[in-house]
Amino acid sequence: MWGLDNLRNSTEKVSLVLIKIDISTYRNRKNIALEKLDEIRNSLDKCRTQGLKVILRSAYAWDWNEALPLPDPEDIQTITNHVIDMKPVYNAFEDVIIAVEMGMFGPWGEMHSSKHSTVNTKPFYPIRTDALRLVHNAYMSALPQTHSVLVRRPSYIREIFNNNEPITPNEAYGNTGKARTGYHNDAYLNSKDDAGTFAPNWSREDELAYINRMTYFTFFGGEAFGTPNNAYNNANNALKESKQQHMTYLHRDYEQEIYDAWGSLVKQEFTRKLGYRFELKELAYSREVTPCGVLYFILKLENTGFAAMHLKRPVNLILVNDKRGNEQKTYETTLSVDPRIWTPESGIITINRNLRIPGNITEGIWQLFLSMPDISERLKHNPHYAVRFANEDVWTDDGRNMLIEELNIVASASGSCTDDRYFQEIPINSASLITQLSAMKTVQSLVLSATYNKNYIFHQVFIDTDNNPTTGYYVQGIGAEVLVENDAFYHHKGKTGNNWEWELVDGNIMPSNYGYKYLWQLPILNLKLPIMAYSQVVFAGTIDEKTDYSSIISVTVA
Numbered sequence: 001m002w003g004l005d006n007l008r009n010s011t012e013k014v015s016l017v018l019i020k021i022d023i024s025t026y027r028n029r030k031n032i033a034l035e036k037l038d039e040i041r042n043s044l045d046k047c048r049t050q051g052l053k054v055i056l057r058s059a060y061a062w063d064w065n066e067a068l069p070l071p072d073p074e075d076i077q078t079i080t081n082h083v084i085d086m087k088p089v090y091n092a093f094e095d096v097i098i099a100v101e102m103g104m105f106g107p108w109g110e111m112h113s114s115k116h117s118t119v120n121t122k123p124f125y126p127i128r129t130d131a132l133r134l135v136h137n138a139y140m141s142a143l144p145q146t147h148s149v150l151v152r153r154p155s156y157i158r159e160i161f162n163n164n165e166p167i168t169p170n171e172a173y174g175n176t177g178k179a180r181t182g183y184h185n186d187a188y189l190n191s192k193d194d195a196g197t198f199a200p201n202w203s204r205e206d207e208l209a210y211i212n213r214m215t216y217f218t219f220f221g222g223e224a225f226g227t228p229n230n231a232y233n234n235a236n237n238a239l240k241e242s243k244q245q246h247m248t249y250l251h252r253d254y255e256q257e258i259y260d261a262w263g264s265l266v267k268q269e270f271t272r273k274l275g276y277r278f279e280l281k282e283l284a285y286s287r288e289v290t291p292c293g294v295l296y297f298i299l300k301l302e303n304t305g306f307a308a309m310h311l312k313r314p315v316n317l318i319l320v321n322d323k324r325g326n327e328q329k330t331y332e333t334t335l336s337v338d339p340r341i342w343t344p345e346s347g348i349i350t351i352n353r354n355l356r357i358p359g360n361i362t363e364g365i366w367q368l369f370l371s372m373p374d375i376s377e378r379l380k381h382n383p384h385y386a387v388r389f390a391n392e393d394v395w396t397d398d399g400r401n402m403l404i405e406e407l408n409i410v411a412s413a414s415g416s417c418t419d420d421r422y423f424q425e426i427p428i429n430s431a432s433l434i435t436q437l438s439a440m441k442t443v444q445s446l447v448l449s450a451t452y453n454k455n456y457i458f459h460q461v462f463i464d465t466d467n468n469p470t471t472g473y474y475v476q477g478i479g480a481e482v483l484v485e486n487d488a489f490y491h492h493k494g495k496t497g498n499n500w501e502w503e504l505v506d507g508n509i510m511p512s513n514y515g516y517k518y519l520w521q522l523p524i525l526n527l528k529l530p531i532m533a534y535s536q537v538v539f540a541g542t543i544d545e546k547t548d549y550s551s552i553i554s555v556t557v558a
Contacts, residue, residue, distance in 0.1 A: 016249050070114055110152055157183065184221050224250065278303055280403075335351065356422065368404035372386060383398055433541065445521045463536075538551075
């Protein structure tokens with residue numbers, strides 16, 4: 001293999017390569033020789049050294065024309081043996097392999113023109129269902145349970161599982177064959193049926209709808225083929241269908257003429273959107289926090305790429321001191337989130353967490369980073385394999401994304417405290433204790449009601465009038481300009497979101513009390529702040545210096 005050392009620094013910042021494995025020597029041999037397996041290991045090891053991920057495809061012919069015999073073995077058992085022969089390689093390099101294209105059948109492993117085709121005396125016929133199932137089963141046995149095999153046509157998936165329905169959310173990312181089967185298209189955007197890729201009894205629209213639902217949870221990639229700037233591979237349609245099909249990868253060099261016809265701006269946009277692309281949109285947090293206190297933290301991001309992240313990885317938060325004359329100290333915790341569900345269709349993704357600050361932490365200025373390292377032990381400290389957010393000026397050379405440049409940890413900060421020595425996520429107080437929430441704006445009043453399933457001393461409502469967590473008092477992910485507490489309501493007057501400073505507006509708004517249900521009616525004129533449909537509300541109850549919070553709701557307008 002050559003040129004690997006230049007890929008990451010190329011214009012496209014290549015991080016994924018396709019390794020084509022030539023097993024033509026073994027078409028009449030029961031097993032692949034150890035020397036060949038060592039050759040494959042050496043290639044994968046070079047990719048690992050260069051910080052690259054890999055897709056593999058094996059074939060019995062990489063140089064073929066119609067005058068030549070069909071290239072693969074007549075005995076299907078030979079093919080399944082060769083798949084199983086690769087099992088030690090797949091397991092040893094599961095950290096750098098993201099998926100394996102099924103290959104094996106026909107020239108270039110494109111799964112046509114095979115001795116196991118429906119018609120095996122002429123080229124270009126599809127593979128028989130029984131042969132597909134046997135080789136697919138071999139891959140399910142050979143690959144690590146976290147990894148997928150990608151077949152050449154969507155119809156092959158339907159045939160293998162005898163089911164025309166794509167994978168469902170309940171099936172996704174499980175250890176079933178269907179959950180571990182994706183698709184690749186080596187005639188991408190070629191024609192109405194992509195040169196026979198799509199089934200003759202399915203329209204292009206129906207195939208694309210099927211692929212759209214399937215690739216929500218599984219890998220899709222391929223290479224373009226055809227006349228540049230045709231009705232399907234022109235720039236506008238390429239962007240549209242690649243988004244629709246959740247494309248993770250596309251062969252950079254084949255066919256270059258098609259990509260050149262897009263123009264440099266579209267090529268750049270397309271390259272950026274391949275796979276997932278996370279952009280930080282908004283961040284709100286406690287401006288200062290006491291040792292052993294709680295850092296309230298809300299992060300909003302968006303996946304602006306074509307696809308989801310299909311392989312699991314952790315999302316870590318790391319506290320680091322600023323080293324002003326001190327030895328560097330770090331604390332790290334893993335969030336209870338699964339980034340595989342951060343799909344392009346999710347829109348703005350909100351991560352709302354409470355984080356316990358260690359009680360023995362040194363006071364001063366700290367920084368907070370987010371890291372998404374590779375899940376494997378071998379690669380988790382290699383920044384080449386960490387996720388870099390798309391924003392400028394957040395990435396660090398050690399594989400982290402800067403979130404908070406200055407977090408003041410000081411004993412004088414307000415907030416609760418426990419003698420805890422760990423930096424860790426803690427549950428947001430149980431919303432089930434405060435239920436049946438309602439916030440409705442009428443012409444004259446803001447009507448608030450909730451059922452408090454506990455004998456609280458203080459019954460409170462926090463109202464974020466402008467839906468901006470960076471203004472007002474920061475609590476549970478909102479920035480409250482208004483506080484209702486028992487029979488009074490207040491405006492926030494603190495200089496920061498951590499200051500518990502309130503100005504009394506009305507001390508005579510006695511709530512109606514129906515057992516555990518409390519109802520307030522705040523005159524709109526007295527509020528002196530606009531209440532909109534997007535204004536957010538959190539109810540709270542306090543007893544014995546412990547506060548429970550509800551979930552966040554939005555105001556409805558009658």
